[in-house]
Each structure stands twice: as C-alpha cells, then as structure tokens.
Amino acid sequence: MGLMAVDQTHLLSKMATGDGHGEASSYFDGWKAYDKNPFHPTQNPNGVIQMGLAENQLTSDLVEDWILNNPQASICTPEGINDFRDIANFQDYHGLPEFRNAVAKFMSRTRGNRVKFDPDRIVMSGGATGAHEVTAFCLADPGDAFLVPIPYYPGFDRDLRWRTGAQLVPVMCDSSNNFKLTRQALEDAYEKAKRDNIRVKGLLITNPSNPLGTIMDRNTLRTVVSFINEKRIHLVCDEIYAATVFGHQNFISIAEILEEDTDLECDRNLVHIVYSLSKDMGFPGFRVGIIYSYNDAVVNCARKMSSFGLVSTQTQYLLASMLSDDEFVERFLAESANRLAQRYRVFTGELMNVGIKCLQSNAGLFVWMDLRHLLKTPTLESEMELWRVIIHEVKINVSPGSSFHCTEPGWFRVCYANMEDMAVQIALQRIRTFVLQNKEVMVANKKQCWQSSLRLSLRKSRRFEEISMSPHSPIPQSPLVKATI
Numbered sequence: 272m273g274l275m276a277v278d279q280t281h282l283l284s285k286m287a288t289g290d291g292h293g294e295a296s297s298y299f300d301g302w303k304a305y306d307k308n309p310f311h312p313t314q315n316p317n318g319v320i321q322m323g324l325a326e327n328q329l330t331s332d333l334v335e336d337w338i339l340n341n342p343q344a345s346i347c348t349p350e351g352i353n354d355f356r357d358i359a360n361f362q363d364y365h366g367l368p369e370f371r372n373a374v375a376k377f378m379s380r381t382r383g384n385r386v387k388f389d390p391d392r393i394v395m396s397g398g399a400t401g402a403h404e405v406t407a408f409c410l411a412d413p414g415d416a417f418l419v420p421i422p423y424y425p426g427f428d429r430d431l432r433w434r435t436g437a438q439l440v441p442v443m444c445d446s447s448n449n450f451k452l453t454r455q456a457l458e459d460a461y462e463k464a465k466r467d468n469i470r471v472k473g474l475l476i477t478n479p480s481n482p483l484g485t486i487m488d489r490n491t492l493r494t495v496v497s498f499i500n501e502k503r504i505h506l507v508c509d510e511i512y513a514a515t516v517f518g519h520q521n522f523i524s525i526a527e528i529l530e531e532d533t534d535l536e537c538d539r540n541l542v543h544i545v546y547s548l549s550k551d552m553g554f555p556g557f558r559v560g561i562i563y564s565y566n567d568a569v570v571n572c573a574r575k576m577s578s579f580g581l582v583s584t585q586t587q588y589l590l591a592s593m594l595s596d597d598e599f600v601e602r603f604l605a606e607s608a609n610r611l612a613q614r615y616r617v618f619t620g621e622l623m624n625v626g627i628k629c630l631q632s633n634a635g636l637f638v639w640m641d642l643r644h645l646l647k648t649p650t651l652e653s654e655m656e657l658w659r660v661i662i663h664e665v666k667i668n669v670s671p672g673s674s675f676h677c678t679e680p681g682w683f684r685v686c687y688a689n690m691e692d693m694a695v696q697i698a699l700q701r702i703r704t705f706v707l708q709n710k711e712v713m714v715a716n717k718k719q720c721w722q723s724s725l726r727l728s729l730r731k732s733r734r735f736e737e738i739s740m741s742p743h744s745p746i747p748q749s750p751l752v753k754a755t756i
C-alpha cells in the first residue's frame with residue numbers, strides 16, 4: 272500500500288505531533304538547503320557549502336593513524352577478537368569501569384589537569400543531547416524553567432524542553448559588552464520569570480560558548496556560582512567545547528571554581544556538568560555524552576535513565592583504550608588546538624580583508640560574524656532577508672543570529688572546522704565576490720543593493736518543504752553517507 276498524506280493529529284500523541292522538536296528554525300532550514308544542493312569540488316562545484324555544522328574534522332587523520340596502530344582496541348579485528356564476547360555481552364548501565372576511568376582522566380586533561388573528576392560520578396548518555404535531556408528530567412518538572420543566556424545553541428529548545436515539558440527563559444546578552452553575561456541580566460531574567468509565574472529551577476550556561484566561540488572569565492563564573500547559590504537553583508554547565516580552546520587564554524571549568532575558589536560559598540549539590548566527545552575529539556557519530564553531577568541523587572537517577580541512551584560497549588572499549596594512551600592524547604590535543612587556531616586566523620583574516628569583522632574569540636569550531644553593516648534595516652526581517660541571499664546566491668549555509676535567539680540583528684554563526692582547506696578558500700572567494708558586488712551596486716544605487724536580484728525568491732520564501740529526517744538531524748542522511756555514495 273502506498274503512503275497516504277493523512278492528518279496524523281489524532282493518531283499520534285500530542286507530543287509527537289507538536290512542534291517541541293524545535294526544527295521550525297532557520298538553523299535547520301539551512302541544513303536542508305545544503306542537503307538539497309550539497310557542494311562537491313568536482314561533482315557539484317556550484318552547490319551550497321555547509322558552514323552551519325559545528326563539526327571538528329581537522330584532526331581525523333590522527334585518530335585514523337591511532338586506530339591502525341592499535342588494532343586490538345577494535346574488537347572486530349584478529350587482534351581484538353578475544354574480547355569480542357565479553358564486550359558484546361556487557362550491558363551494565365554503569366558502563367565499563369575502564370571507560371569511565373579513561374573519560375574522567377580525559378576530562379581532567381582537557382582542563383589542564385588542574386582538577387580531578389571522580390569516575391563514579393560519570394554517567395553515560397547518547398551525546399550531550401541525551402545528557403541535557405536526562406539532566407533536565409532530573410531537575411525540573413513540566414512547566415519549570417531554566418534560564419539560558421542568549422545567544423544559545425538552537426538544539427537546547429529540543430533537548431531540554433521537548434519530552435520534559437521544561438521551559439527556557441532567555442537571559443539578555445548583547446554586543447555592547449561582547450555578549451558577556453552579567454549579574455544584572457541574570458537578575459532581570461529571574462525576576463521576569465517570577466512575574467510570569469514561572470518557577471526557575473536552574474541556569475544553563477555553555478562554556479566555551481556556542482555560537483560565540485568565547486570562554487567565560489573567572490569573575491563571570493564566580494558571579495554565576497554566587498547567583499545560583501543565592502537563589503537555590505541548579506547550574507548546568509555545558510562544557511562540550513572544552514578542548515577546542517586555542518591561544519593564550521586558558522579555559523576555566525566550573526569544576527575549577529568549585530575546587531579552587533574556596534572563599535566562594537556554593538552548595539555543590541546544585542552543580543552539574545554536561546560533556547561529550549562530539550566536539551573535542553570530533554566523534555559526534557559515536558554518541559558519547561557524559562553527565563557529571565556533584566549531586567548523588569542526580570547521579571543515581573541519571574544512571575537509571577541512561578538505560579535509554581547507553582553508549583555501545585564497542586565504542587566504550589575502543590575509547591577506553593584510546594583515551595588511556597597519554598602520549599596520543601597529549602599530541603592530539605596540542606595538534607587540534609594548533610590546527611583550530613590556524614583555521615581561525617586564516618578565516619577571520621580573510622574576512623577582515625573584505626571589511627567583515629567577527630567577535631574576538633578563542634574557542635569552538637565557528638566564528639560569530641558581524642554583518643550588521645549589510646542589513647537593509649536593523650531588523651530581524653532584514654537579517655532573514657540577508658540570510659536567504661547568502662544561502663541562495665552566495666551558496667553558503669551560515670546560521671542567522673535569530674536562530675540562536677539573538678535579539679540584535681545582523682550576527683551570523685559560521686563554522687569552519689568541518690571542511691578541507693580548499694572548501695574554505697572557495698567559501699571565502701564567494702564571500703569576497705558577494706561583498707565586492709554589493710559595494711558596486713551600493714555605489715550605483717545607494718538604496719537597492721543585493722535585495723533586488725532576490726525579490727523573486729524572497730516572495731516565495733516560505734519554509735522549505737518537510738522532508739524525511741534522521742532521528743538526530745533534520746537532514747535525510749548524514750553528509751558522510753552522502754560523501755560515500
């Protein structure tokens with residue numbers, strides 16, 4: 272029987288048919304535009320270049336070398352087959368002890384060995400995505416809220432809210448102080464929630480930040496800790512970009528504040544770290560997420576819930592071996608930081624040459640690009656208009672600030688670590704051409720610049736049509752599947 276386009280509203284649950292997945296966003300629309308016409312250097316050189324995906328592919332070669340040199344770590348090799356049965360049978364939701372030990376050690380290493388993590392507090396989940404959901408489940412009842420500084424990662428709207436029924440309340444940050452989080456902004460958001468009869472259960476911060484690529488300084492972290500302690504609300508720290516920091520300034524984990532700033536009062540039961548190997552190691556496909564809570568009850572509950580999203584023991588086994596190889600980890604982290612720094616320098620330097628500035632940053636896999644000077648009017652509508660031009664004409668998928676809930680129009684997140692040097696150069700060439708053409712048209716006709724050529728496509732610019740999606744991302748299949756076809 273063929274598929275019928277029927278209204279499923281009454282057949283499925285309210286949650287399933289609602290829009291809690293958060294995919295009605297330009298962030299995901301950009302991915303779909305890329306998926307319809309993906310750039311390929313020879314097969315589709317005029318396609319859309321994917322710069323909306325925070326993936327770290329700059330050090331994949333180092334991992335591949337390690338795997339080739341350590342065949343016993345993969346249980347499906349002649350060298351590893353002796354462990355196959357034990358590993359394939361293991362299903363304890365505590366995880367392999369050697370995996371938890373190795374992850375705890377790696378978390379310390381990525382925080383400069385300035386702080387230790389207890390392997391017994393490490394709970395597994397399906398990526399940071401699963402970790403956020405489980406944490407929100409443990410901490411909040413339906414209707415309760417987490418404060419979240421804007422701009423924030425759009426996936427939070429799905430991860431923290433969809434199945435838990437929790438809400439997110441924005442904490443206003445803007446360019447006047449380089450989007451730094453302030454005590455005043457926290458108080459304002461908290462008071463507003465109270466006025467709206469919303470019970471605030473926690474504050475969620477992302478450090479290093481996605482989309483800003485900045486790290487929080489010690490004073491800001493101290494402000495955060497004293498705020499949550501005073502209000503008796505939880506603090507969830509997403510630190511999944513901890514090892515993407517480059518340059519001279521060190522990343523400071525919330526764990527360091529708890530350990531070192533002994534003058535600061537804080538009930539540790541309120542503090543939880545979300546971690547993952549998706550960004551730091553470039554393993555988003557392995558779905559390794561970690562909840563590290565200082566609260567015993569949360570550890571216990573999260574561990575039971577982790578049954579819904581365990582990391583495969585084959586992956587645990589491989590990573591236990593890889594992350595225990597100190598020499599490899601040292602080399603990997605140093606080289607990764609070097610390569611990210613180099614990409615950042617080239618990318619931002621070339622943008623600067625055409626008059627495009629980015630927020631000064633030293634972490635993450637992206638930059639926060641300032642295109643305010645290219646907006647027709649300083650409005651979010653103009654931002655969307657410009658974004659459509661960039662997708663359809665310049666053929667680059669970047670993500671508009673509004674998809675990160677940024678209220679100040681004209682900012683865009685651009686990812687630069689998910690592609691080869693050649694693709695970066697082509698993207699930069701396209702941006703250069705766009706800016707130059709734009710300048711000429713601006714001179715010729717002060718008012719009408721890029722907008723005129725796009726009037727047609729804008730008129731029909733409703734959402735891209737729905738297409739079948741993978742469970743994790745709204746594109747039908749991953750770029751990797753595509754690349755290997």
Ligand SMILES: Cc1ncc(COP(=O)(O)O)c(C=O)c1O
Nearest residue numbers: 398399400424477481547549555
């Ligand atoms: C801040 C942040 N948290 C969580 C995630 C989800 O990560 P994972 O792939 O480990 O589920 C992302 C992915 O981009 C992210 O940027």
